[in-house]
Amino acid sequence: MGMPSPLPVRDGVGATRLHVPLTGEWPTVADYMIDRFFHLDPDRLRARFDRGEIVAADGSAVALDAPIGSVEFIWYYREPPAEQRIPFEIDVLHQDDHLLVVDKPHFLPTTPGGRYLQNSALVRLRNLLDNPELAPMHRLDRATAGLLMFSTRPATRGAYQLLFENRQVRKVYEAVSARPQNWDPSALPLVYRNHIEKLRAQVRVQVDTEREPNAETRVELISADDRVVHTLLRPHSGKMHQLRVHLAALGLGILNDPFYPVLHPEQPDDFDHPLQLLARELRFTDPLSGEERVFRTRRSLQEAPAGGTPVSGA
Template identity: 75%
Template sequence: MASPLPVRDGVGATRLHVPLTGEWPTVSAYMVARFFHLDAERLLVRFDRGEIVARDGSPLRRDTPLGAEEFVWYYREPPVERDIPFEVQLRHQDRDLVVVDKPHFLPTTPGGKFLQNSALVRLRNLLGIPELTPIHRLDRATAGLLMFSARPDTRGAYQLMFENRKVQKVYEAVSDRPSNWSPEVFPLVYRNHIVKHRGEVRVQVDDSREPNAETLIEVLSSDEHVVHTLLRPHSGKMHQLRVHLASLGLGIRNDGFYPTLLPEEPDDFSRPLQLLARELHFTDPLSGEARMFVSGLRLQDAPSGA
């Protein structure tokens, strides 16, 4: 459903579904109840200013009755953001695709306390392409290659590649070397069943079910302190690589989720998660040509010479 409001400062308008019936006499009353944590009068003033609009772009009033509109659009009020002092690095741009190196700590898309500090908004503002849309995602803690669609007309073809697992992804990770380190077992393919329960920040492993996550793990190098691995995921489950390495006693350095969930703390920019999306390989769905992109980033804790 197309938004009646244009992209503003790199950020698209938010769409809200409004019930057609209910206990609220007006759309504004529903929104005051829905966003109970916000100041009610401040929200109502936004109706007075014409900032909340219907599908045709016409502004809604405070007294617009419930049921008049099923969807409304508005711009989120920008949060007070802590600046993330790392830049997105452009690696490729053509008519259809933009490929970048996303730094650690920067989310792929706006959300929560991050708006301008997201790869999508930064790139829209930098490149002047309001239609720019990510084709896949990287966790905020993960750095590396991220691909965006520059044109709606060809976006579906590239999204379908990822949905059908036609893109080969290669990652690197650095882990603390365990005391019982046995390099002879590598390379190996690790499989398990990963489940994400609603409301939980971590995924769970269910050993009673057939595997749904698979990763080929190879050792690139090691020293007396760390192990540097190359990871080729066959599936794309949430936190898959972090879970698989932690299950092998090779939890990724600076991971606050696996194997142990640590208390949430402010970002320490000197200690990024040592996980990097290093390569993307695929056959271009438009030209049929083989394409490969390689990250220009390096994990800071990788052994010297790696």
């Protein structure tokens, strides 16, 4: 179980917890924080200590001169950045006493991070539903649209978390890729495997061809025309960027993907050209009721071929 925060959720955003070394070159906790967040104004950080905004596990304010080693963890609210609103809304598909299932739009992150606080699915939904206990059961990339499931109650959250940990939630995705020259439709279906690793401070994952595969995706054909290929993706694992990496490796890099197969320079969001990846279906046996639960997105991919005939089971 995670360490409880001494600070309540505020405006849909939980407090940030920071581990502080018990020994080191920093005379005070404040000095460590100033060194850790060197890109921030040190006087503003010191002022936050003076205002009592940095607290210990018991909720007491950490003094500006508190020596290193006096606390191991501190909590504080992130100062909200100036955010441009993501101009797309979340659609609520299902809500009961335990679960919330929504259709997330492209460009909206699942949880707060970086320059996105209020513009995250979690914070928007906490504020919309007035439920500070809402927590995501899994995550979608900011660029990916589709089904996202949340727990609404801590008391039953663990039962649903185990489903994801034990890979008992069957996920289905759709993607649209540019059709390669001389592409052979008979190449699909297939199962693709490799070893994916997320390295710190890198935006892309790394593929290690020497190690045992840890990521597996079944790729099926939905339809194709002379321009694009529309595929159905059934991941057996859930590694970061897995579907994007696997399709790129097959020569079917997803349309509008700025990371794979080629990393492009960072650009402002192009809302007219979202990544053509959609979380289409979630299916699992409910651990509380034993009922088979199936949720399907209402969204579609704008670049999908018109009039394509789905494969069996799609």
